[in-house]
Amino acid sequence: xxxxxxxxxxxxxVLQQPGVCPDPSxxxxxxxxxxxxxxxxxxxxxxxxxxxxxxxxxxxxxxxxQPFKFAWVSDTHLYPRSLNTRFxxxxxxAAKEVQAMNPPADFMIFGGDLAxxxxxxxxxxxxxLLKEVGVRKVFIPGEHDWYLDMGKKWGQLFGQPNWxxxxxxxxxxxxxxxxxxxxxxxxxxxxxxERMGHMATLDGSVAGPWAGVGRDQLDxxxxxxxxxxxxxxxxxxxxxxxxxxYPPWNFWVRDWREVNDVLKPYTKVTxxxxxxxxxxxxxxxxxxxxxxxxxxxPWPYAPEGxxxxxxxxxxxxxxxxxxxxxxxxxxxxxxRIETEYIMWGRKEVYAxxxxxxxxxxxxxxxPRIADRIGPY
Amino acid sequence: MIARTTFLVAVSRAxxxxxxxxxxxxxxxxxxxxxxxxxxxxxxxxxxxxxQVKKGDLLFHGDDATAKQxxxxxxxTGWACAMCHPFASDTHPQAFPKFQVSMxxxxxxxxxxxWCIEKPNQGEKIDPDSDAMKALEAYIYWSNTGSVxxxxxx
Numbered sequence: 019x020x021x022x023x024x025x026x027x028x029x030x031x032v033l034q035q036p037g038v039c040p041d042p043s044x045x046x047x048x049x050x051x052x053x054x055x056x057x058x059x060x061x062x063x064x065x066x067x068x069x070x071x072x073x074x075x076x077x078x079x080x081x082x083x084q085p086f087k088f089a090w091v092s093d094t095h096l097y098p099r100s101l102n103t104r105f106x107x108x109x110x111x112a113a114k115e116v117q118a119m120n121p122p123a124d125f126m127i128f129g130g131d132l133a134x135x136x137x138x139x140x141x142x143x144x145x146x147l148l149k150e151v152g153v154r155k156v157f158i159p160g161e162h163d164w165y166l167d168m169g170k171k172w173g174q175l176f177g178q179p180n181w182x183x184x185x186x187x188x189x190x191x192x193x194x195x196x197x198x199x200x201x202x203x204x205x206x207x208x209x210x211x212e213r214m215g216h217m218a219t220l221d222g223s224v225a226g227p228w229a230g231v232g233r234d235q236l237d238x239x240x241x242x243x244x245x246x247x248x249x250x251x252x253x254x255x256x257x258x259x260x261x262x263x264y265p266p267w268n269f270w271v272r273d274w275r276e277v278n279d280v281l282k283p284y285t286k287v288t289x290x291x292x293x294x295x296x297x298x299x300x301x302x303x304x305x306x307x308x309x310x311x312x313x314x315x316p317w318p319y320a321p322e323g324x325x326x327x328x329x330x331x332x333x334x335x336x337x338x339x340x341x342x343x344x345x346x347x348x349x350x351x352x353x354r355i356e357t358e359y360i361m362w363g364r365k366e367v368y369a370x371x372x373x374x375x376x377x378x379x380x381x382x383x384x385p386r387i388a389d390r391i392g393p394y
Numbered sequence: 395m396i397a398r399t400t401f402l403v404a405v406s407r408a409x410x411x412x413x414x415x416x417x418x419x420x421x422x423x424x425x426x427x428x429x430x431x432x433x434x435x436x437x438x439x440x441x442x443x444x445x446q447v448k449k450g451d452l453l454f455h456g457d458d459a460t461a462k463q464x465x466x467x468x469x470x471t472g473w474a475c476a477m478c479h480p481f482a483s484d485t486h487p488q489a490f491p492k493f494q495v496s497m498x499x500x501x502x503x504x505x506x507x508x509w510c511i512e513k514p515n516q517g518e519k520i521d522p523d524s525d526a527m528k529a530l531e532a533y534i535y536w537s538n539t540g541s542v543x544x545x546x547x548x
Contacts, residue, residue: 097472104471134472219455221480267480315477318484336478336514337496373548376484382540383481387444388451 032275040306084186089116090346092129092292093312095162096140104339108313112345113150119347123153129292129310130160130257136214141171160257161196161228165217166210169197180235182242189246193256195271199228220267222389229258229268231277240280251286259291259309261302264320266385269294278303297359300325308357316342318376321383329368330375338363450533453526464526469515482537489547503531
C-alpha cells in the first residue's frame with residue numbers, strides 16, 4: 019500500500035466513523051439561477067455566454083440572527099502589471115462585481131495567494147486593486163504571499179494572518195495554514211527568491227508538506243472557541259483545505275488529525291478554503307468543507323483523492339481566460355447559507371456529463387524529477 | 395539429355411538453398427549481426443531518454459536558463475506549462491492524435507504544445523522537430539506513464 023493510500027485509510031478511520039457527520043440541519047440542496055448582475059449588465063455584455071455568470075448554489079442550514087451576505091475572492095496570483103495584465107483585469111472585474119452586490123456584502127474575505135512571487139510590487143498592486151471594494155475586508159495569506167520575505171510585507175498591509183470575529187450570530191475564524199513550513203532553505207543556503215520559487219511550484223518536491231495549522235495556532239483556535247456554544251455556527255476560512263485531499267500538491271493540512279480533535283465538539287462547522295482553484299465539497303467528521311474558485315486560472319482535479327461528495331465542475335477551455343475562474347458570494351438568510359460560485363465563463367458551473375469534467379480522462383501521473391537533482 | 399541436365403541443376407540449387415537455411419537456423423543472430431542487448435546498452439538508452447525528460451521538466455516548469463540554452467521563448471507572461479498542468483496532469487498525451495476543439499482541427503500532441511505556448515503563455519511557437527519540442531514531449535509522456543492509450547478521445 020502506498021503512503022498516500024495509508025494516510026487516506028487512516029483518515030477514513032478517524033473522520034468517517036459510523037454516525038459521525040455534520041449536523042443534519044446542514045443539509046445540502048442545489049439550485050441554479052441567474053445572477054442579478056447578469057440581468058442588469060446584459061445590455062453591455064450579452065454578446066457572449068462568457069459574460070453570463072449563472073450561479074450554482076450549495077444551500078446549508080444555519081441559525082444566523084439576521085440575513086446578510088459576504089463575498090469570497092482568492093488566488094489572484096498577481097504578477098507586476100508590466101508583465102501580466104490578464105490577472106489584473108480579473109481582479110478588477112471581481113472587485114467591481116463584489117462592490118455591485120445587491121444587497122451589499124457585509125464583508126469580503128480574501129482567501130490567500132494575492133501575489134504570485136510574494137513581491138512587494140505584487141502585494142501592493144493587489145491591495146490597490148481591492149480598494150475598489152468599499153465594504154470591510156479581511157485577509158488570510160497564501161504561500162505565494164509569504165515566502166519571499168516570510169510574511170513581512172503581508173503583515174504591514176493586512177495585519178495578523180489569523181483572527182476571529184462574531185457577526186450576526188456566526189463566529190468567523192481566519193486561519194493561517196501557510197507560514198509553518200518545515201525549513202527547507204537554511205541548510206541549502208537558498209536565497210529568498212529560490213525559497214519562494216520552490217514554494218510557488220505547486221508540483222515541486224523541495225518545499226514538501228508545507229501546509230499546516232501548527233500546535234500554537236490549534237491552541238489559539240481551541241481558546242477562541244471555548245466560550246462558543248457548540249451548536250452555534252462556526253465558519254472557518256483557510257487557504258488550504260482542512261482535510262487530506264492530495265498531499266503532493268498540499269491540497270491538505272498535514273495536521274488535519276489535530277484540527278479534527280479541536281473541532282469535534284462543534285456540530286455546525288463550515289470550512290471555506292482556496293488554494294485548489296476548483297469546485298470541491300466534502301464532509302469530514304462534523305465539519306463540511308467547501309473549495310472555492312480562483313480568479314487567476316483553474317486547476318484540473320488531482321489524479322486521486324477527489325472527495326466522493328464533490329460534484330465536479332466543468333472542464334475549462336484553455337483558450338478562454340475567463341473560463342473556470344471567478345469568485346463567490348455567500349448569503350446567510352435566516353436559517354441558511356447559499357454559497358454561490360460565480361464562474362465567469364459558463365452557463366453551468368457543474369459538469370453536465372462525464373465528458374464535461376476533467377475526471378472523465380483517467381490519469382496515472384508521476385511526480386516531477388528535475389527538482390530532485392541540481393544544486394540541492 | 396537437356397532435360398536431365400536441367401533436372402540436376404534444379405536439384406543442386408535446392409540442395410544449396412537447404413544448406414544455407416540450415417546454417418542460418420543453426421548460427422542465427424550472430425551471422426545476422428544482431429547481438430543480444432546488454433545491460434550497459436539498456437542503461438545508455440535509458441540515460442538518453444531521461445536526459446530529455448529532465449530538460450523537458452525544466453522547460454515545462456518555466457526554467458529560464460534551460461529555455462535560454464535551448465533558444466526558445468515559451469512564455470512572456472510569467473506563466474509556465476506546469477502552472478495549469480501540475481505533474482503534467484490534464485495534458486492527456488494518451489488521447490492524441492485527436493480532434494482538438496480549442497484549435498478546431500485534428501491535432502497531434504506537438505500541435506497542442508505549440509498552441510499552449512502561443513495562446514495562454516503568449517510565447518513563441520517552436521519548430522515541431524526541435525530539441526525543445528522533443529524534450530517537452532518526452533517529459534509529458536514520461537509523466538503520464540501507465541495511462542491507457544485512448545487515441546481520439548475528447
